[in-house]
Amino acid sequence: MTGHRAIDQTAVHMAEAIRTGRATSYEITEAHLDRIDAVDGEIKAFLHVDREGALATAAEVDAAIARGEELGPLAGVPIAIKDVVVTKGMPTTAASKILEGWIPPYDATIVERIKTARMPILGKTNMDEFAMGSSTEYSAFGKTLNPWDTGRIPGGSGGGSAAAVAAKMAPLAIGTDTGGSIRQPGAVTGTFGGKPTYGSNSRYGLIAFSSSLDTPGPVSRNALDAALLHEVISGHDPRDSTSIDAPVPQVATAARHGASGDLSGVRLGVVKEFAEGADAAESGVVDAYQSGVDRLVKLGAEIVEVSCPSFKYALPTYYLIAPSEASSNLARYDGVRYGLRSGDDGQRGLEEVMSLTREAGFGPEVKRRIILGTYALSAGYVDAFYGQAQKVRTLIKRDFEAAFDQVDALVSPTTPFIAFKFGERTGDPYQMYLADLYTIPSNLYGGPGVSVPVGLSEGMPVGLQVMGPVLGDDIAYRVAAALESTQETPLADTAPEIGK
Amino acid sequence: MSTISREEVAHLARLARLEVTDDELDAFAGQLDVILESMKTLGEVDTEGVEPTSHAVPLVNVFREDQHQPSLPREDVLAGAPDTAEDRFRVPRILDEEA
Numbered sequence: 001m002t003g004h005r006a007i008d009q010t011a012v013h014m015a016e017a018i019r020t021g022r023a024t025s026y027e028i029t030e031a032h033l034d035r036i037d038a039v040d041g042e043i044k045a046f047l048h049v050d051r052e053g054a055l056a057t058a059a060e061v062d063a064a065i066a067r068g069e070e071l072g073p074l075a076g077v078p079i080a081i082k083d084v085v086v087t088k089g090m091p092t093t094a095a096s097k098i099l100e101g102w103i104p105p106y107d108a109t110i111v112e113r114i115k116t117a118r119m120p121i122l123g124k125t126n127m128d129e130f131a132m133g134s135s136t137e138y139s140a141f142g143k144t145l146n147p148w149d150t151g152r153i154p155g156g157s158g159g160g161s162a163a164a165v166a167a168k169m170a171p172l173a174i175g176t177d178t179g180g181s182i183r184q185p186g187a188v189t190g191t192f193g194g195k196p197t198y199g200s201n202s203r204y205g206l207i208a209f210s211s212s213l214d215t216p217g218p219v220s221r222n223a224l225d226a227a228l229l230h231e232v233i234s235g236h237d238p239r240d241s242t243s244i245d246a247p248v249p250q251v252a253t254a255a256r257h258g259a260s261g262d263l264s265g266v267r268l269g270v271v272k273e274f275a276e277g278a279d280a281a282e283s284g285v286v287d288a289y290q291s292g293v294d295r296l297v298k299l300g301a302e303i304v305e306v307s308c309p310s311f312k313y314a315l316p317t318y319y320l321i322a323p324s325e326a327s328s329n330l331a332r333y334d335g336v337r338y339g340l341r342s343g344d345d346g347q348r349g350l351e352e353v354m355s356l357t358r359e360a361g362f363g364p365e366v367k368r369r370i371i372l373g374t375y376a377l378s379a380g381y382v383d384a385f386y387g388q389a390q391k392v393r394t395l396i397k398r399d400f401e402a403a404f405d406q407v408d409a410l411v412s413p414t415t416p417f418i419a420f421k422f423g424e425r426t427g428d429p430y431q432m433y434l435a436d437l438y439t440i441p442s443n444l445y446g447g448p449g450v451s452v453p454v455g456l457s458e459g460m461p462v463g464l465q466v467m468g469p470v471l472g473d474d475i476a477y478r479v480a481a482a483l484e485s486t487q488e489t490p491l492a493d494t495a496p497e498i499g500k
Numbered sequence: 501m502s503t504i505s506r507e508e509v510a511h512l513a514r515l516a517r518l519e520v521t522d523d524e525l526d527a528f529a530g531q532l533d534v535i536l537e538s539m540k541t542l543g544e545v546d547t548e549g550v551e552p553t554s555h556a557v558p559l560v561n562v563f564r565e566d567q568h569q570p571s572l573p574r575e576d577v578l579a580g581a582p583d584t585a586e587d588r589f590r591v592p593r594i595l596d597e598e599a
Contacts, residue, residue, distance in 0.1 A: 105576035198556040212555045241562040242555060316539040327516060334517070336591050341582035344592050351517065353592045359519035367518055368528055371509060372535060374516045388542050390552030395545065397553055430534050446556025470557060 006031040008493070011077045011171040011225035018076035019065065025058035025076030029120045032078050036122065036169045039498050044144050045154075045164040047083050048091050049123035054078055057120040064118070073228050073252075075118040080170035082161050083124040084131050085216065086205045087111050090121070094207045095139040096129045098361030099339045108205020109240070110174065110216050110233040117232045122170055125160030129363045130330065131181055131209045133157050134435035137426055138365040146189060147498050148460055152419040155185030155435075161219045162189040167498055172229050173219040178210050179318055180415070180439025182217050183451035187414035187463025190453045190491045192480070194218050194226045195439075197471050198446040199244040201230075202237035208329040210322040211242070213443045221492035223258065223452060223481040227251035230473070246471060254474035258481030264300030266479065268293075269407035272307050279434055281416040284457030289413040292454035292464040295486040296411070296479065304407050308399035311441050313392050318440045319433060320376045320389035327373030330366070333358060368429060393444050400445040404469040409479055412438045414451040414463035438465060448473040452480035453491035461491060503536040504529060 006014070006028050017023035033051050040046050061076040081087060084094045086104035088111075093099040107115070114121065128138040136144045136159035146154040147167040154163040161173035162185030175182035177195035186193025194217045201216045208214065218229035234248040270293070274280070281289070297303060335341035335357035343356030362370070376385040403410060415435050425432040442449040447470045454464035464483060468476040484490065506529040513520045513528075520528070574587060583590040 102580050105572050105580065199559070238564060242557070242559060244557055244559070310545070313542055313545060316542050319535060320539060320542070331516075335582060336589055337577075338580040339582070344583070346592075348592060350592045350594045352519075355514075355517045355519040358517050359521075362518070364524070364527075367513075367520065367524065368531060370516045370518065371512045371528060372532060374512045375504070375508075375532070375536075378512070378515070384543065385539065387552060388545070388547060390554060391547035391550040392542055392545050393553040394550050395547070428534070429531050430538060433535075444553075444556070 007035050007168040009171070010222055011074060011220060012228065014077045014171060015074050018061065019071070021065070025061040025120065026055060028076065029054050029058035029078045032122060032170055039167055040169060042145065042150065042498065043147055043163050043167050044142055045125055045160040045167065045169060046080070046123045047093060047095065047126050047141055047160070050090055050121060053090070054120040054122050057118065061118045072117045072232070074172070074232055076120070077171060078120040078122050079114060080122045080125050080161060080164045080173040081111065082127055082158050082173070082175050084127060084176055084207045085111060085174055086207065087121065087124065090124065092124065092207070093141070094130050095127045095141055096361065096363070096366070097140045097340060098333045098358070102338050106205065109202035109237045111205060113233050125158070125164055125173060127160055128157035129366050130207065130326070131157040131176055131178055132326070132365045132369055134180070134184055134432050135425065136160060137422065138363055140363050143422065146419050148190065148495055149419065152421055152460070153188065155188040155419065157181040158185045158219065162186055162191050162193065165191045165219050165221060166492065166495055171221065172225060174216060174233070175219045176206060176214055176216045177443065178213045178215070178322060179443050180436035182219060183439045183449055183463065183465060184415045184435055186219060186451040188419035188461060190461030190495055192220045192222055192226050192450070192452055194230060194450040195442065195448060196230060196234065196473055197244070197448045198443070199242050200234050200248065200471065200473070202240045202243050204237055204239040210325040211329060212325060213322060215443070222490060223450070223477050223484055224252065224255040226450070227255040227477050244471070249471055249473040251473050251477040254478040255481040258478035259485050261299055261482055261485040263296060263479065263482050266301045267304055267407040268296060268301045268479065269304050269306040269403050269410040271311060271410060271412060272305050273309060273311050274412050274438060279416065279437060281413045282418065282457065285413050285417060285462050288455035288457050288462035289464055292483055293411060296483060299482050299486070301479070306403040306406055306410070308403060310392060310395040310399045314396055314441045314444060315433060315437060317389045317392045317396065317444060318436070319372070320385050321393065323369040323373035324376045324386050325373070327370045327377065330370055333361060365429070396441055397445045400441070400447060400469070409472070409475045410467040411479070412465045412467070414438060414465040418457050418460040418462065442467045446470050448476050450476045450480050452483050454483065455491070502533045504532050
């Protein structure tokens with residue numbers, strides 16, 4: 001339940017308290033570190049905690065404020081970072097044994113920006129290995145538990161960031177979203193997750209999974225907190241050749257606008273094909289989502305049914321494109337320049353050592369996807385699989401463009417089912433892949449998507465997804481914040497108390 | 501009739517430099533078969549004349565001025581290597597390898 005502890009506040013309130021001298025960054029940061037000490041033994045959201053570093057940054061912020069310096073909107077607010085983002089001098093593993101013990105010699109661009117914004121970094125969060133998975137069960141260092149029900153998954157791949165925010169070990173976190181890895185964990189942990197427009201947030205220093213899809217973004221307990229973090233990390237980066245050189249959408253303004261609860265004149269599309277087919281959402285998820293749509297209508301939004309006939313091919317399209325890119329990206333783990341080397345006895349040759357290293361260092365899902373990608377790219381299959389998937393990707397993009405001719409944004413459930421139980425879907429990888437059924441389309445298209453808590457099913461959180469056009473992140477934040485305004489108590493504050 | 505055989509999976513693993521075990525081969529062959537079966541639906545889509553999309557947001561070549569920029573210090577880069585010798589990465593032998 002919500003309370004008056006420092007950790008119960010929103011990031012916006014924490015920042016304001018620090019700025020106005022009602023609280024110090026040091027005490028707020030320390031409260032979160034203490035919370036990690038108290039509950040993370042159970043939840044296991046963090047792979048690495050940097051108490052000293054976080055407190056040192058906090059103390060610098062407090063000193064700067066005492067000197068009367070003007071600081072940014074999130075200065076002094078602590079943050080957790082998914083372990084797929086490199087942090088200078090702080091271990092970064094992507095939850096893989098192949099990178100165990102590696103200390104990056106540089107910061108990702110988004111980490112540089114977080115440091116410039118003077119936000120204390122609490123540590124690195126758990127995830128599915130190399131961001132491949134929907135449950136964190138594929139982390140090489142053990143799974144993260146869902147704070148709502150510790151027998152259930154916290155989503156993935158960014159389950160650590162979502163669980164850390166849900167359990168109030170951090171008010172904000174960084175995630176990365178290739179097929180839903182920010183939004184699906186957000187949905188199943190009752191937190192907010194935003195995947196920005198592809199290319200609007202730099203990939204420099206993100207450990208690459210699928211380069212044409214990977215997008216870093218914010219994890220929080222409400223839209224406005226996420227929007228402020230989005231604005232901290234967004235913007236053109238010459239070190240990422242796919243970075244868009246365009247103004248950052250004004251998402252914080254949009255979130256404040258949405259919080260006023262007025263959506264008159266906003267047209268929201270519902271994708272007809274999402275409700276069809278054998279893989280459609282659980283009824284409890286549909287009910288919670290529908291109650292959210294009804295509330296959006298009460299705020300003045302108009303609902304329009306749109307048809308996106310190619311969306312039903314999004315899942316197979318994604319599972320050809322992403323593993324193909326992954327098989328190429330993960331070729332760099334060869335036991336030469338960094339990370340693990342296995343079987344180097346002075347007798348074996350390079351190729352054998354390489355194969356032994358990769359066998360020992362990669363987990364099952366990563367191997368499966370490397371093999372799948374190698375297959376899809378191999379001679380004789382490349383046109384039928386990878387090439388065809390790229391063409392269908394064009395058709396999915398056209399579906400989005402046609403939809404956005406009619407509506408301002410699309411809404412859907414974020415994921416078809418509530419957090420499932422551990423072990424329920426690891427035996428059949430395809431069942432795991434279905435978790436991303438509704439999030440994958442906007443990755444293939446490149447537009448933004450946010451997941452906002454909408455209600456409960458079987459006592460577990462359900463998320464509503466808002467998808468916008470490319471660089472239309474602001475409309476997604478406006479609709480999400482409007483939905484929040486219909487909830488008396490934010491869903492994130494109704495999570496069962498842990499660590500008692 | 502399965503889409504992918506155990507032998508094919510073994511071949512792909514070799515191409516990807518993965519020394520997979522027999523147990524893994526058994527598991528992967530079955531699982532990949534299910535996945536590839538679901539992907540066959542893509543074949544039914546008419547993509548005649550459709551341009552492929554390789555990136556979400558189309559950008560043409562991005563260039564920068566050809567100017568010197570600092571690179572990472574050598575010792576910082578070598579610090580993460582599994583083995584080094586004489587300020588270089590040391591690798592297992594690459595010559596005299598049987599094909």
